[in-house]
Amino acid sequence: MEITKIAVIGAGNMGHQIALCAALSGFQVKCTDTNTEILDKAIRFADDYLQERVSKGKLSQEAADQARNNIAFVPTVEAAAADADLVIEAVIENLAIKRKLFAQLDQICPAHTILATNSSYIVSSKIADATTRADKVCNMHFFNPALVMKLVEVVQGPHVSAETVELLMEAAKKMGKTPVLLHKEIYGFLVNRFLQATRQEALKLLDMGVASYEDIDTAVKNGLGYPMGPFQLLDLTGIDLAYHVSMERYRESGDPADRPSPTVVEKFTKGEWGKKVGKGFYDYE
Ligand SMILES: NC(=O)c1ccc[n+]([C@@H]2O[C@H](COP(=O)([O-])OP(=O)(O)OC[C@H]3O[C@@H](n4cnc5c(N)ncnc54)[C@H](O)[C@@H]3O)[C@@H](O)[C@H]2O)c1
Known part of the structure; x- marks a missing residue:
């Protein structure tokens, strides 16, 4: 075929x-x-x-x-x-x-x-x-x-x-x-397992008030050589998607650690879903 x-x-x-x-x-x-x-x-x-x-x-x-x-x-x-x-x-x-x-x-x-x-x-x-x-x-x-x-x-x-x-x-x-x-099914396949680890850490640091999202993005880009910071990437891929992904995971595992972070819940509820709606962490007007 x-x-x-x-x-x-x-x-x-x-x-x-x-x-x-x-x-x-x-x-x-x-x-x-x-x-x-x-x-x-x-x-x-x-x-x-x-x-x-x-x-x-x-x-x-x-x-x-x-x-x-x-x-x-x-x-x-x-x-x-x-x-x-x-x-x-x-x-x-x-x-x-x-x-x-x-x-x-x-x-x-x-x-x-x-x-x-x-x-x-x-x-x-x-x-x-x-x-x-x-x-x-x-x-x-x-x-x-x-x-x-x-x-x-x-x-x-x-x-x-x-x-x-x-x-x-x-x-x-x-x-x-x-x-x-x-050759095997695994949660997050290959790339999203790496991505998830970076994103979780970025959201945790933001929620703890350690640094602003702009500075976390700057640090990841300049310190790790990533082309985009985790918050820029969240805006690109969609904060609504990040919310749904965490909710699916939480429904499945029942583990409170899998729930979306407070920042993601807030952005999701406000409709600030990222680039596709003109506003996420950053403004795209
Ligand atoms: N956004 C990303 O960065 C990204 C990357 C890789 C994979 N994905 C995956 O791709 C899929 C889509 O994600 P997205 O970000 O494009 O979502 P999106 O919300 O931008 O687009 C989904 C579209 O599907 C339409 N839709 C819903 N039900 C439908 C149906 N029954 N028939 C036809 N259309 C229907 C909606 O109207 C919407 O326009 C998800 O499974 C997501 O996990 C997303």
């Missing part, structure tokens, strides 16, 4: 860029979102991004037109996934919502379709039994911003076939990515 048609479900922070990246790499892509405003924003982003690449001399007009022709923004999951070889799910980080969506995708998609989740933390074995094709349900984890970041983590749970893994690794390479394969 060869993957030529990709459906991306969820056009938010991650989905719109995964979809565009796939279209630029020659896949036939259909992208959808339940929120029409988000879908409209994704369309505008695709048009603006491609034009900007042409203006900067990074992409020929022909290649930009080709990429735009390769991608369709459609109103429903059915319209996006009915003929896909691969579905990449990028909806909210909530297990119940993902399981419901995967059960729906299982009904809609042809038997050969691989159903991948871009979840940051939820392993595919928690979703696979919502479908009748567990061997084709797998984690394919992109990084933010998906058009730029090269890494993709493919995680082979015990239920996932070797063929599924091979096809996902190939698809990631065709998208210009550098995929790595995890």
Whole structure:
């Protein structure tokens, strides 16, 4: 089997860029979102991004037109996934919502379709039994911003076939990515385990009043050589996502240490979710 048609479900922070990246790499892509405003924003982003690449001399007009022709923004999951070889799910980080969506995708998609989740933390074995094709349900984890970041983590749970893994690794390479394969499911995969450790420490130091978030960012960038501080990264990836991730973890473990930090709860409640809403720790107006 060869993957030529990709459906991306969820056009938010991650989905719109995964979809565009796939279209630029020659896949036939259909992208959808339940929120029409988000879908409209994704369309505008695709048009603006491609034009900007042409203006900067990074992409020929022909290649930009080709990429735009390769991608369709459609109103429903059915319209996006009915003929896909691969579905990449990028909806909210909530297990119940993902399981419901995967059960729906299982009904809609042809038997050969691989159903991948871009979840940051939820392993595919928690979703696979919502479908009748567990061997084709797998984690394919992109990084933010998906058009730029090269890494993709493919995680082979015990239920996932070797063929599924091979096809996902190939698809990631065709998208210009550098995929790595995890032979076991583990919370946070590889990169988010490192990220989580830094973030927890940063939030703890802030909550203790040891230093301002600006100075913690400055220290991490200049002392550890990270390209971005933990609070800048939280703004980029979304404070709402950090909140949902911690809540999922807490629901699962019951351990109070897994609850979101007071600062994250405060920012989440105020709607200061980061760059995508114009304000997080920093202002983006
Ligand atoms: N933000 C990041 O930095 C990042 C990085 C890697 C992975 N992820 C993962 O990617 C997934 C999406 O994260 P995000 O930050 O893009 O979230 P987001 O909230 O920006 O986007 C999610 C989108 O999904 C849409 N949606 C919800 N239910 C839907 C459904 N049933 N059908 C179609 N669309 C639906 C929402 O309207 C929303 O626009 C999560 O699982 C997250 O863990 C996020």
